[in-house]
Amino acid sequence: MIELPSERPLDLDRADPEREIRVRAEAFRNWGRWGDDDRLGTLNFIDDAARARAASLVRTGEVVSLAQSFDTDGPQRGWRRRTNPVHTMTDTGVEAQYIGQGFPHGFGGADDVISMPLQCSTQWDGLGHIFDHGMAWNGRPAGEVVTSEGDLVTGIEHAAASVVGRGVLLDVGRHLRPDTGELEDGYAITAGDLDATIEAQGARSAVGRGDVLLIRTGQYARTRRNGWGEYAGGAAPGLSLTTAGWLHRREIAAVATDTWGFEVRPNEFDAAAFQPLHQVVIPNMGLTIGEMWNLDELAVRCAHVGRFEFLLSAPPLPITGAVGSPINPIAVL
Amino acid sequence: MIELPSERPLDLDRADPEREIRVRAEAFRNWGRWGDDDRLGTLNFIDDAARARAASLVRTGEVVSLAQSFDTDGPQRGWRRRTNPVHTMTDTGVEAQYIGQGFPHGFGGADDVISMPLQCSTQWDGLGHIFDHGMAWNGRPAGEVVTSEGDLVTGIEHAAASVVGRGVLLDVGRHLRPDTGELEDGYAITAGDLDATIEAQGARSAVGRGDVLLIRTGQYARTRRNGWGEYAGGAAPGLSLTTAGWLHRREIAAVATDTWGFEVRPNEFDAAAFQPLHQVVIPNMGLTIGEMWNLDELAVRCAHVGRFEFLLSAPPLPITGAVGSPINPIAVL
Amino acid sequence: MIELPSERPLDLDRADPEREIRVRAEAFRNWGRWGDDDRLGTLNFIDDAARARAASLVRTGEVVSLAQSFDTDGPQRGWRRRTNPVHTMTDTGVEAQYIGQGFPHGFGGADDVISMPLQCSTQWDGLGHIFDHGMAWNGRPAGEVVTSEGDLVTGIEHAAASVVGRGVLLDVGRHLRPDTGELEDGYAITAGDLDATIEAQGARSAVGRGDVLLIRTGQYARTRRNGWGEYAGGAAPGLSLTTAGWLHRREIAAVATDTWGFEVRPNEFDAAAFQPLHQVVIPNMGLTIGEMWNLDELAVRCAHVGRFEFLLSAPPLPITGAVGSPINPIAVL
């Protein structure tokens, strides 16, 4: 029997990241759960019946886009060569109007191109995005999965028809900080915080198998007011490593936050650590993670109608071999 | 009173493209219909009630992705500087496994970037994509709308929360060519063909206000079997210019095909012409057009269950100022 | 007779940029000087004989590269969508060594791609880079020269065989600030400063017809020591607008500095102004300007040997239609 790590809030040995990561990686590992050939991980928890139920949640038909903008005014600072998108025009209306473009009969057109990191703005992390001790999702050696040609096994194109289902918003920022709605940078959200938010929002906010969990910290609202600052990689509120078991037991399909990095930053160890919760949940649990979502308008709408569940549609672009995808997630209320 | 152009099949004066385009542009122009500030055109036909009804169409919860792949094996040949996407990795699993990446405690990662035209694969044309005699959607001078900084007025980000609603597939290829399911290149689909397909598929395939109409020609299936050939810009089946009125009267929100260019190619004039139906419906009617959709699996599933209507979710990526967007449209059956 | 503007140091009416720019634009305009079809401007001053003389300057054969690096650690901050270069690998040695690449007989390879603004690092400004009241070099309407397809007339490819000649370094930073070798940000270099530097360096530092003049301010050395700060677009030492006549009378072929913007910043007017010396010398004089050159090692070598003239080879990449080019300028001593 596997000894599950404690889940008392923040009960971590801050001096021993190796062990804290390892025990969770082993305890919450889903390798083989969906067969040796699996490419989807916890997205398998969403089945057709779950999607049909999710569609039945729609009441008013109101749609909210959960995407941040894709443009040069984004938060990226160059870390890991991540820039903001560079969007340029190859034809313009100015030319159609003033000088003509060589088309007959008054036809005119504009066209455009983009260069961008796939994780520059609102995104899904693919299963090939993170490794644990050289191993990728489902126990595959990382070098057999992601080469310079891309993710040859779990490329995000395999999830093209997957991420549609029941979404649940937990507005932890509003619950814990009712005055501002914003958790402070460095705040580690615990399993207890998640449970308390559910309790406050009502039983219909409980999350279970196949759900897509959206966690609002409020940091995005703060950066929109104050400027990006260190949004990309700096201090931020986010999930504690100690929530790994909670996420595992709920059998959620995917989880997303309004922050750059999903988990709390700085990470919860004295010694150097880097995104330990990613290391546990992506390659081991097979959990799909969303980052840089805009949950502010959704939070307002959900609070207004008193319901925090909805139909969520957030399929990735099927970029062959990608380890992430820009997305425009849609909530239908 | 405006004299409506004839809509008898292919009743065009092939020698007078100027007039044939102009009369339709004037007859089916929606400028001002949604106010002077409108940025959405016919997408306004989708309202919350329409989306709620669309959600209620979901039966089995089966999801079909309507996207083609985004990779270097796509059809682009360089016309208007449109290349296939170039996707490259900035970190790989090979390195995580064999040489390490400088992260602590066994953490490893892969990251990636992309360069691509926004209309390289499955896409929406934004309202700023096409102009008519120097005028953009809603009667705005093209030069005030799309500059080298992008579409300053009708950028596709404004449609971020719009394109979710009832989708209807008209499998014209299957109806007209029951043996192959594929229309031949150069075949001009008429209003009569659309009506006949609806009649054959049944009354639930009728399209009306706020619907998103998907028209399958079968050309994509042919190119997948035989190679891309001239898929990007060459001869193709597609809508006749004479369908403009049919599209207008149905008050559809958007329309998409499985071809590169939506309308029949070569275009239906003896003299040089270029995408005359685009010229009528985008800047004048305000119709959002989808191209390069993969409708083959959807056609199989719809035929199997005998229903050709479904919940369609196809929001664009909110790329600020873009005149088009790569998309992964999702049908939920 | 044209009234030449005063060239007393900094004798500008800081409240009247329009006039100060206009009188210089008119006084130093070279339109038509090399015929109506000219595409080279002052690069015409370099002829074969000048290049032969320049080659004869070579003594030791020592080569100094005058390029800054091209990488993500550069100074760009996103202004005008100018990012630092993003260089990515499409194949790597790690894969050749550890997993193989599918080539026979032990062959392995690495390949790479880049996305970058053409003026992200060491560069030439092409003649189509700047306009004056809608007019481009040689009196052409700007809209007939540079469209979204690029510079159709004076694209930098036309200078592919031009920029080889005598280079002269004026180390103004060292002359005026012998202790640090660095002018302070905002310092406006005058014609008198240039003359004084020549006098200090010796008669062989005089510049004349067809020479390429390199002016070292020392700002680049400071940023390399202290961090880029606002190197890209912030305060900087540079040429005063009042040097326009000096540059014109010398009949130099081109001029370059070690700063982002060539001329002093903030610009020398109380009211808003933007790069007025560019506006005078590029579209009017036809002068090719280099920016972001690394002149520090060259300055050391020149001082060491007591000669500040050399063979300079700095041809642009012939990117069709470009209004600028990344370069690696070479001085042969």
Place this chain on the structure above:
Amino acid sequence: MIELPSERPLDLDRADPEREIRVRAEAFRNWGRWGDDDRLGTLNFIDDAARARAASLVRTGEVVSLAQSFDTDGPQRGWRRRTNPVHTMTDTGVEAQYIGQGFPHGFGGADDVISMPLQCSTQWDGLGHIFDHGMAWNGRPAGEVVTSEGDLVTGIEHAAASVVGRGVLLDVGRHLRPDTGELEDGYAITAGDLDATIEAQGARSAVGRGDVLLIRTGQYARTRRNGWGEYAGGAAPGLSLTTAGWLHRREIAAVATDTWGFEVRPNEFDAAAFQPLHQVVIPNMGLTIGEMWNLDELAVRCAHVGRFEFLLSAPPLPITGAVGSPINPIAVL
């Protein structure tokens, strides 16, 4: 004592590529020749004295650019994700003239960006471009040299001040095919062909230590007349594998041709082989190779003046970590 492979023309065992490659790799290996830390290989053969002598070759001062164009009309077809360059404008003269750009006092500007493989047009192969059985130049394991971050050891930036010296053109196409000046595709140039061309051109065409050897096959002229066809990777004239020893003994610094791939294609083996001469000369000999040079105008000029030697300046762009560089090589006659 190493047994040198035979150099009788085309004396290869076409059935044994492994052996033919290995014996040459071992025989002509320069590992350690310039110390364990070397990053330049045969570029070390160019010293200051050689450059001073090269400069003294200049007679008329005429300059010839040896670059092909960099634009979308290039030969790339997508192999290894190599596309032609995509150059786009971020500002245009059309806007400066017709609608203004928000700058004061009549200032206007145009700016541009590019996305391109570093080996899309005229280029140097860096020393990290090719590996032999997992080993890179100077005996380093390939995985320690080129990662997804680029070439960490022999990145082309280290050659920024190197490639200036004596150039010698051997117009083999003209010598062997005096009527057309063009070798047929698949023609393997032998050491004897090189010697015969030198003899025909005269003693001043002999090549030796530190020279940069330019070999014209004439294929580029043919493709410019007939269309690119399979220029990128198809059949082509080029050097025979049997020239490896000739190249080694001459102690040249670098070599370039007017073809896509430098060596003859198809390669000279019955069994599958891929660029065996690259495999011998880049990682083993440390030879810098140039490809896709335009040698046609240079050939005309050299023939006209009866001299085939000149000052060559072809420094790479110092793109940090690049395994190749776009270049505009310049010959000064």
